[in-house]
Amino acid sequence: MVTRKAKKAILIGLDGADPLMVKKFMAEGKMPNLEKVKNMGVTNEELSMFGVHPTITPPNWASLATGALPGTHGITCFWNHKSGDPLDKLSYGFNSELCNAEFIWDAAARAGRKSIVFNYPTAWPPTEKNNTIYVDGTGIAVNSRALIDSERFYYCEEGDFAIQEIPHSADQSGTNCMVEGEVDEKTFDVAGEETAATSFPGGKMAKILAEKRIEPNEAKIDIAITPIKPNSGWKKADSSAKEVVLPLNDGEQRRYGLIISEDGQKYNKLEIYISKDDEKPIGEVRAGEWSNWIYDNFKINGKNIPVAYKVKIVDMKDDGSKLDLYYARPLDLSNKKWFYPKEVGQELYDNIGPMLHYSDCGNDDIQLEAQVQMYEWYAKALQYLTSNHEWDLLYFHVHALDTANHLYQNKILEEHSTDHEKYMDILRKYYEISDKFVGDILTIADEDTLIFVVSDHAGMSNEAGCQIPALGDPWSVGGKVLEDLGYTVVKREDGKAEIDWEKTKAISQRSGYIYINLKGREPHGSVDPEEYDTLVEKIIDDLYAYRDSGNGRRPIKLALSKKDASILGLFGDHIGDIYFLFNPSWARVHGTSLTTDSYKDTSVGCLFMVTGAGIKKGELINRNVSAIDIVPTICHLTELPIPRNVEGGIIYQALED
DSSP: OOOOOOSEEEEEEETTOOHHHHHHHHHTTOOHHHHHHHHHEEEOTTSEEBOOSSOSHHHHHHHHHHSOOHHHHOOOSSEEOOTTSOTTEEEETTBGGGOOSOOHHHHHHHTTOOEEEESOTTOBSOSOOSSEEEEOOSSSSTTGGGBOSOOEEEEEEESOOOOEEEOOOOOOSSTTSOOOSSOSEEEOOEESOOOOOOOOOOHHHHHHHHHTTOOGGGOSSEEEEEEEEEOOSOSSOOTTOEEEEEEETTTTEEEEEEEEOSSSSSOOEEEEESOTTOSSOSEEEEBTOBOOOEEEEEEETTEEEEEEEOEEEEEEOTTSSEEEEEEOOOEETTOOTTEESTHHHHHHHHHTOOOOOOOOSSOHHHHHHHHHHHHHHHHHHHHHHHHHSOOSEEEEEEOHHHHHHHHHTTTTSTTTOTTHHHHHHHHHHHHHHHHHHHHHHHTTOOTTEEEEEEOSOOBBOOOTTOOOOSOOOTTOEEOHHHHHTTSSOEEEETTEEEEOTTTOOEEEETTTEEEEOBTTTSTTOOBOGGGHHHHHHHHHHHHHHOOOTTTOOOOEEEEEETTGGGGGTOOSTTSOSEEEEEOGGGOOBSSSSOTTOEETTEEOOEEEEEEETTBOSSEEOOSOOBGGGHHHHHHHHHTOOOOTTOOOOOOGGGBOO
């Protein structure tokens, strides 16, 4: 019997989805849609497949879209390094121009087949412009590069004092997988040094920040302390209403708020105005709720920019004397740069509306609610695009689960937190909203559609008490471990750290690479080529001998020469001379671990499920599946051309006889 061919294919990418967590929450009845996919299709006992290394976002999604190993496609971490560039110069790994392998949608276009590529890491800029619609692909969320201004908390209380503002500390640690602004290349400072803390402000700012337990140098979003006063000078305002001034647009503009009691007893509503002379507000919000979209104009570099944003009242006293207000990052509605064709951006705004970005504000409820709204927009946008445009292939990725992993992965274990049950429940909710989203996407498919549900990696907790070495940070160059071992030399003067390249023999870079500072290859090489092999062997020996200073145990699980790293699919000009991985107890959530690693019912494995046309029903197959097997299987069932660089195989065991 010939396997029934599929007319269309969908790849649902759930970044960070842990097969172990999916299995747990399915057993609890919390993920009925993925349970349906499992029962109507094929997976294995573990619900998992092997990812590629490093176990981090860009290389894995690139492999899932090309069927090629990282050594072949050339995207080898969150950031990339090109041989011959300075060792502290890295390129942003989400860039399609770094990918040396053919994408499945480019192969489809060769046969005149049409694709929708939506929020897919490594897909931007567009590589094919005749048969493919692109919705971003530059990062972890749609249109994040069109965001302007910062998230902000307004802490408002009655009094007569000047507005005080504190900007957020830009997070360039990589822990949230987000880059601020448009960054394609970056020269990194040497890692491993403590940075000077921002001095703590005085006065009312100090009092309120202390009450909120926020250190200024730890503030992830902007903060404004602003007074609540009796209203005055308004063209139209009830005498009982109180006023508050809200700075926004990086403090360059002001909006004016009226705090209102709708029943004459309790204050419960905030109206936001551009001017006190206006009769109608541009937005309103009630206690404990989110506003609808607020449409505004910001003055930026002399231009009027149309924007949209939302706010939420986090807390409001009944007497109107205190108000905590969250302000989400505004979206520049004029920026359609990250859609192709550009008309698609306006089409989505007109038919779906703006998209809310995820929050990194530190408030658990807001962060979850923002993800819910993001999922809702994604589902509506995908349903709209597939209903109004021709398509044969739909490839997309969403990032809520990985964001949750970075926020809560260790907190869900009793050994890390006395509130572990609370945090497990929060993580459970992220899986529930992800499952609902999968259900929304399943409505797009008909009986002739093939559907894969996959992840690029999961998220693994680490062991309490284990001190993660200053090594293997995806967003760093250098690190104290190689300093302590004598391979990296750092000059420190006036609080600044700078690598002494003349004395440095080797340097750690990104999630698991060590580069020899080789003469003739590196701009400031110090190691003679004849020393290379001996030095590589010595560093590997020292890595295995390195011990956690707290417990005397070995953090390094595996250290391989460049030649030997090829067994993990790592080779070519974009990897280091040594590749190393941590033991699970020292995991950095993901990225520094083997794809097979796990710790206390958390793992780094990749979710694998497939259902639909040409696939067996309700089968658990006994086969190891790899991320590079997905593309050739899709192509086989949909009769798409095979991308030119495919290295994986068809998952024959999943196919109908």
